[in-house]
Amino acid sequence: MSRRRSLPQKLLGVVMLVTLAALLVSLGTILAYDLRAYHQSLTADMTTQAELLGHMSAPALTFDDQRLAKENLALLRLRPKVNAGAIYSARGQLFATYVAPGLDVQVPQAPRADGVAFVNGKMLLFRRIRDNGEVLGTVYLQADYEILSRFSDYAMIAIIATLLALGIAYLLMRPLNKVVTQPVLAIADVAREVVETGDYSRRAPGTSNDEVAELAASFNKMLSVIESRTRELENSNSEIAREAEQRSKAQQEVMRLNEELELRVHERTLQLEQANSELALAMEEAKSANQAKSAFLSSMSHELRTPLNAILGFAQILTSEKLPSTLAQKREFASHILKSGRHLLTLINEILDLAKIESGAVALSLEPVALQEILQECEGMVAPLADQRGIRLLFPDACTANVTADRTRLKQILLNLLSNAIKYNREAGSVVVDCSPGGPGLMRVSVQDTGMGLRPEQVKQLFQPFNRLGQESGTEEGTGIGLVVTKRLVELMGGTIGVTSSQGAGSMFWIELASTEPTPSRIDPDAESVPPLPRHAQGEPATILYVEDNPANLKLVEEIISFRPDLKLLSAPDGHLGIELARAHQPDMILMDINLPGLSGLDAVKLLHTDPRTAHIPVIALTANAMPRDVEKGLAAGFFRYLIKPINIDEFTDAINSTMSFLARREEEGSTSK
Known part of the structure; x- marks a missing residue:
């Protein structure tokens, strides 16, 4: 027969078991979290170190400089x-090695494939070195992986903490046990x-002022009642029955209250679980937002530095007296600088477009647009890019449809889709453009x-920022936000965009916009004619006045105009002098900067138009004010044309x-009218 345990022993045992369980769960959670955090932190740290080392060593690999590589490893x-x-x-x-002193x-x-391996308490990491999409080499790092020693240390600490906590709980419960159970x-x-x-005259002592005291009082009262009932048993049967009924009702009320209490506890538990779930979801969203921010900064740093590297590098060669170069080389270097500058401008425009769309600052001018004209313009712009790769372009012969869209933004959308189709196509492939009716009242391109x-x-991740059409290799240049901008511009114009793709066979991107009828142009026959200019003498150059406060910008325009013997340039540093x-x-014409000291270009052009001598x-x-609202504001102020810096010489010459x-x-x- 097993030995019966007393109430103090049971209470002490329950407290010790609860304490042990709580300690084991808490310490186990902390141990698992720390080891996981250590693993992730070490992996991320070594990966970052390898990428940084690869970035620093790219020039050494390019120029076969082992000394620089060893210095980087040192x-x-x-x-x-x-x-x-x-x-x-x-x-x-x-190419170069490093071993820690004393090891x-x-x-x-x-080298091996990119990745991380753990062997005999060591972390082995291989990372490819890439520059402009080209693999220059591989970085290898070996570091201490102390997860087992950390586990042993934490296990020992957990055991000591558990024993110490149990000991303290035991020492605290001994005096408290007596207070509760005595x-x-x-x-x-x-009662025994x-x-x-x-002997019903005995009474239980009231040693406290709590529920136990109430129990003792009730017990004593019960003894008094029993004693009284024993003396008056014959005359109190009905009274005993009444008290029994009252006691039964009291028990039922207690049961009812217990059920209500259990229900409230259950509801509160569900509320706490829901709150914990919402908190976990919020933490996960915050983590995702932080990762997106890190990915954005990393992508922008690489994409912006890549063309800047070429611009600054070739510019240093051109300006260096220690690195003489031939005329052919200077032209080649200048071509690289021009190409990289245009690429950098494209990146900045894409980022600004996305920022404007996200902030709601994009203002669209929706009007009937002829698709055939837009497609012809796009074909002329992407044809050189397609010819370089031998890509065959097939455009529809006759697309008479008109859609409701912003003409400039629609061209931007189609150019983005066409450039992607060429960029991610196979050599000597083809790109097919089609125009057909979509849903009711819609036109699909x-x-x-x-x-x-x-x-x-x-495909699921295609319209997420920095995705680059799912190209993991990263060999193509760009921010990876072109499709994001395209999708949101289409949606702002009330349309939809989609994609279907077959792996190994190609992809088809499409947009659907509302079809409409073209609006006829309206010309006011009674509009006041512009006063004619006097005819120039034979061979006399036309005069251009350039109002610009930046000497470098003025010098650039002077150099461009110097190649035109039919033009003569005057300059003014501010609006008043202009x-x-x-x-x-x-x-004959005026080139006007807008951000001028004293008098802005907008105010200056208004003054020129109100003066009969210059109207x-x-x-x-x-x-350099390139926002759409700036362009609209400038044209509304009376500018004949609106050119955006940096200067595109072809556009400048065309203007x-x-x-x-x-x-x-x-x-x-004017001569004819005379």
């Missing part, structure tokens, strides 16, 4: 946990004596390529020539 001595490191060339040959570590003679035991002793002796296609999981020169010299002179804006043609037609019309 910086690992500042990382005591790193045992060894190495850099391999693109052919897999060992005997064997460095692999050949009144109950006193009642039990009195009453049962054994039948599709762009189909013959590239490698996309997997279903890539207006005076325009009144005095009567130039006939066309004014072209040449400014000058078109303005000269306009002046010539106006002069001929």
Whole structure:
């Protein structure tokens, strides 16, 4: 027969078991979290170190500079946990090594695939070195992986903490146990004596002021009642029955209250679980937002530095007296600078477009747009890019439909889809553009390529920022936000965009916009004619006044104009002087910056148009204010054309020539009217 345990022993055992369970769960959770955090932190730290080392060593691999590579590896001595490191060339040959002082570590003679491995308490990491999409080599790092020692230390700490906590709980519960159980035991002793002796005059002592005291009082009262009932048993049967009924009702009420209490506890538990779930979801969203921010900064740093590297590098060569170059080389270097500058401008425009769309700052001018004209313009712009790769372009012969759209943004959307179809196509492939009715009242334009296609999981992530059409290799340049901008522009115009893709066969992107009828142009026959200019003498150059406060920008335009013997340039550093020169010299046209000291370009052009002496002179804006609202504001102020810096020489020349043609037609019309 097992030994019966007393109430104090049971209470002490329950407290000890609860304490032990809580300690085991808490310490186990902390141990697992710390080991996981250590693993992730070490992996992320070594990966970052490898990427940084690869970035620093890219020039060394490019120029075969082993000394620079070894100096870069020598910086690992500042990382005591790193045992060894190495850099391999693109052919897999060992280029440079590093071994921590005092260690005997064997460095692999050949690189492995990108990744992390853990062998004998060591972390082995291989990372490819890439520059402009080209693999230059591989970085290898070996570091201490102390997870087992950390586990042993934490296990020992957990055991000591558990024993110490149990000991403290035991010491605290011994005196507290008596405080809690002593009144109950006193009642039990009195009850036992009453049962054994039948003496109902005994009373339980009231040693506290709580529920136990109430129990003792009730017990004493019960003894008094029993004593009284024993003396008056014959005359109190009905009274006993009544008290029994009251006691039954009291028990039922207690049961009802217990059920209500259990229900409230259950509801509160559900509320706490829901709150914990919402908190976990919020933490996960915050983590995802932080990762997206890190990915954005990393992507932008790489994409912006890549063209800047070429611009600054070739510019240093051109300006260096220690690095003489031939005329052919100078032209090649200048071509690289121009190409990289245009690429950098494209990246900045894409980022600004996405920022404007996200902030709701994009203002669209929706109007009927002829698809055939837009497609012809896009074909002319992407044809050179397609010819470079031997891509065949197939556009519809006749697309007479009109859609409701912003003309400029629609061209941007189609150019993005076409450039992607060419960029991610296979060599000597083809791009097919089609125009067909979509749903009711909709017109669909599709762009189909013959590239490698996309997997279903890539299609799901296609319109996320920085995705680059799912190209994990990262060989194509760009921010990866072009499709995001395209999707949101289509949605702002009330349309939809979609994609279908077959891996290995190609992809087809399509947009659907509301079809509409073209609006006829309206020309006011009674509009006041512009006063004609006097005809120039034979061979006399046309005069251009450039109002610009930046000497470098003025010098650039002077150099461009110097190649045109038919043009003569005047300049003014501010708006007030520009207006005076325009009144005095009567130039044929004016180039005007907007952000001028004292008097802005917008105010200056208004003053020129209100003055009869200068109202006939066309004014072209040449400014860095590139936001759509800036362009609209400038054209509304009276600018004849609006050019955006940095200057595109072809666009600049086209603006000058078109303005000269306009002046010539106006002069001929004035002569005819006379």
